[in-house]
Amino acid sequence: MKCINSAKILVKEDEVKSMSKKDNLSVFISLILRHKPETIGIKLDNYGYADVNELIGNINSTGRNINMEILEQIVKEDDKQRYSFNDDRSKIRANQGHSINVDVELKELEPPKYLYHGTATRFLDNIKNEGIIKQNRLYVHLSNDIDTAAKVGKRHGVPVVLKINTGKMYENGYKFYLSENNIWLCEYIPFEYVEIFE
Known part of the structure; x- marks a missing residue:
């Protein structure tokens, strides 16, 4: 059984297969916003925010399917409330759990x-x-x-x-x-x- 091991995030292959597409997207977004934004060629600002349009576009360029509506559902329905938007929803960040040095204004x-x-x-x-x-x-x-x-x-x-x-x-x-x-x-x-x- 293979493991996807990125920034010490271990996700078993069969667990990934059993997840919904939305859950898989959430795991991928967590990887990007907490650990490896370079996975899709984006940069986070000093406060850990990614540009929403850039995030959506670059995730879609990996063959995944996401739009603003799906992203808003992921943020709203995440049981651990991992993500938050800025006031005008032009930016998004992970609330905690980073391995990269950002200031999430704790x-x-x-x-x-x-x-x-x-x-x-x-x-x-x-x-x-x-x-x-x-x-x-x-x-x-x-x-x-x-x-x-x-x-x-x-x-x-x-x-x-x-x-x-x-x-x-x-x-x-x-x-x-x-x-x-x-x-x-x-x-x-x-x-x-x-x-x-x-």
């Missing part, structure tokens, strides 16, 4: 007392030694609830949920940001603030 806020991080059991030894690091992304992603974190963990293998004492981290000077789609972000989490949630 809001720095005080986090809840606890947040959760989903990962796989095979990463636990590294986390115990190094803490939770952002890997190829700009931030570590944190969830408000255990169920969401568990779903994230399942993407990487046998899931495990880590409970993070974000209140204590904030007291100790760590900065937290809330993305447009309500994902909490932090640059690094030392293991001393981590509890393995059973």
Whole structure:
């Protein structure tokens, strides 16, 4: 079974085949807006925005079929609210999850007392030694609830949920940001603030 491996995004071939055309387009747009705009020969601005007309035209040049109506449906129906338009809908960007350096104008806020991080059991030894690091992304992603974190963990293998004492981290000077789609972000989490949630 082949994998499409781009910027550490792994999508199994049979999963791609089982997706709707719209879901496949959403995965492709995520790759472009978060990791590899050069895949279709476009550039993002400093704030992570792509020109909508250029995005649509260049996606169509790859043999895919997209127009403004389809793009608006993808943005509206995405269950994780990954994307947002600017005010006049001439530009679009991913709300978070980038591996390229852009400023998505995150809001720095005080986090809840606890947040959760989903990962796989095979990463636990590294986390115990190094803490939770952002890997190829700009931030570590944190969830408000255990169920969401568990779903994230399942993407990487046998899931495990880590409970993070974000209140204590904030007291100790760590900065937290809330993305447009309500994902909490932090640059690094030392293991001393981590509890393995059973």
